[in-house]
Amino acid sequence: MSQGKYDFDSRIGRTGTGCEKWDDLKINFGREDLMPFWVADMDFRSAPEITEALRERAGFGVFGYPTEQTEKYRTAVANWERRRHGWDVSSDDVGLMPGVVTGISVALCELTAPGDGVVVQPPVYPPFFREIRHNGRRVVENPLRETDRGYVMDLEHLRSVLTPDVKAILLCGPHNPVARVWKHEELRDFGRVCAGRDIVIICDEIHQDIIYSDAKHIPLSLACPEPEVRVVTLVAPSKTFNIAGLRASAWIARDAEIHRRLRSAFRRFHLSGINMFGLVALEAAYNRGEPWLDALMEYLEKNRDMTEQFLASRLPGVKLKHPEGTYVFWLDFRDYGLTRKELTDALTNRARVAMTDGAPFGQGGEGFARLNIGCPRSQLEEGLERLADTFGKL
Ligand SMILES: Cc1ncc(COP(=O)(O)O)c(C=O)c1O
DSSP: OOBTTBOOOSOOOOTTSSOHHHHTHHHHHSOSOOEEOOSSOOSSOOOHHHHHHHHHHHHHOOOOOOOSOOHHHHHHHHHHHHHHHOOOOOGGGEEEESOHHHHHHHHHHHHSOTTOEEEEOSSOOTHHHHHHHHTTOEEEEOOOEEETTEEEOOHHHHHHHOOTTEEEEEEESSBTTTTBOOOHHHHHHHHHHHTTSSOEEEEEOTTTTOBOTTOOOOOHHHHOOSTTSEEEEEEOSHHHHTOGGGOOEEEEOOSHHHHHHHHHHHHHTTOSOOOHHHHHHHHHHHHHOHHHHHHHHHHHHHHHHHHHHHHHHHOTTSBOOOOOBOSEEEEEOGGGOOOHHHHHHIIIIIIOEEOEESGGGOTTOTTEEEEEOOSOHHHHHHHHHHHHHHHTTO
């Protein structure tokens, strides 16, 4: 079924289009004959409003330097935050950048010093660890706590690791890979632990728009508006509108000192601009993409429900805590008692699905694999059938 005027059901072969998810199977999994459920982008065409704007811009045929007057684009970001998430930010609080991971790296370089501790909450998006280490900072772990009700932040443990040499925390909300959408009280309690310390929270909210109807995304800065909680928030239309390849993202900092420092750091690295097509797509997405996003969320929610029902009825050995947001789901294969190598082998060489290995997500990642449900339902069903065929026999 398609959602009104948008088609999410047609299967799109992306092989040969220069995309990582389909074209890099061999280098990542050792074989090409896999159904791809790994990299976090979706096998859907983006909003027609975006494609149309890009087509028009491409038709113009001149691709010189984009304007440095970015007010229009920063306003689109601020309006989006206000409209979709009730967060009243001004375009002056917003800066543009070519990627959220870029933003993490620049923020770490500018707001912490070599050797400083930076907290992450594993299992978490692996580049968090990489960016901290590549920039000569130290990873400090505050693992999420797995409870019957889902994963939660361990604030008592967080307090114990916040020694004076820890200068930043990378918060992921919604959290990739456990698909939690942090509640207002959880964020407030987290903010209270951080308040008044010499710590900046680098808050990755890239998945902010992929929220199911039983959850609500609250920007950290909205939950913790007090100036004692120092935050830089990183957002993007990339996951939301499936335009990650266009490298359009934004950072938001209301704290004047943090804002001034980041603005100057992005300039110093020559990273304060977005390419021409990224700008066009960002503007179209945030100003005209809402109907498509609403239709997408209806579709994804059915994919989520179907995945949960399928696992419960056909593959009860694979556990999944109820996903509240994101299209990347954290499948728990621990009951099978397989080693990491055996699990990878079963997924890749028997089920012939490409799923993301859980181990690189850090503590609590072994025995898990991440499934991307951002694809036509028939494709997802086929992938789940493959899992059932393989794991039903183990
Ligand atoms: C939590 C999180 N942050 C950042 C990114 C990537 O951001 P970008 O491509 O803008 O660097 C991803 C992509 O999966 C992600 O899940």
